[in-house]
Amino acid sequence: MLLPWLGRESPSNMTQLVRFLLxxxxxxxxxxxxxxxxxxxxxxxxxxxxxxxxxxxAGFTLYRSYVFPGSSLPLGVxxxxxxxxxxxxAVIVLAVSxxxxxxxxxxxxxxxxxxxxxxxxxxxxxAAANFIGHKYLTFRxxxxxxAKSEPSLRD
Numbered sequence: 001m002l003l004p005w006l007g008r009e010s011p012s013n014m015t016q017l018v019r020f021l022l023x024x025x026x027x028x029x030x031x032x033x034x035x036x037x038x039x040x041x042x043x044x045x046x047x048x049x050x051x052x053x054x055x056x057x058a059g060f061t062l063y064r065s066y067v068f069p070g071s072s073l074p075l076g077v078x079x080x081x082x083x084x085x086x087x088x089x090a091v092i093v094l095a096v097s098x099x100x101x102x103x104x105x106x107x108x109x110x111x112x113x114x115x116x117x118x119x120x121x122x123x124x125x126x127a128a129a130n131f132i133g134h135k136y137l138t139f140r141x142x143x144x145x146x147a148k149s150e151p152s153l154r155d
Contacts, residue, residue: 016067020131023062028123031055035119048097048119049090055123056086059130068139078138085133089126097122 035051042050060082064071071078100118105111 019067020063023066024059024127027055027059027062028127030058031123032120044115045094045098048094052090052093063134063139068134070141071139072142073140081138082134085130085138088133089130092129093122093126096125
């Protein structure tokens with residue numbers, strides 16, 4: 001078992017994890033890159049938050065289409081849960097980013113690219129939390145739908 005919360009390390013689970021990482025990386029890259037121009041006219045915390053919203057929109061579309069396409073939940077429920085999971089993720093990203101920028105990095109003196117490093121690390125920590133939330137909440141397959149899709153003994 002790779003990690004207990006990932007379930008069995010089957011090829012389909014690993015493929016899903018790889019897709020999540022690749023497409024999540026794409027959404028995270030969008031999030032990270034967009035923050036630079038936003039920082040030209042917004043304070044750092046606001047730029048991080050707006051960038052997160054843009055990355056979150058890209059992430060929903062990518063995850064729903066390519067990572068968790070079999071969810072049996074209605075679209076509206078998926079969107080609601082996605083917003084909840086990502087709101088928690090946004091708090092995690094912002095908290096980690098600000099903690100590094102204002103507490104950890106100053107202990108080491110002048111850290112080159114401190115904002116970029118703080119934000120990138122925050123995105124990584126938030127991504128781990130988001131995978132767990134999206135796999136088991138947002139895009140889950142309900143037990144009823146799972147039972148319908150599994151072959152019965154009579155088939």
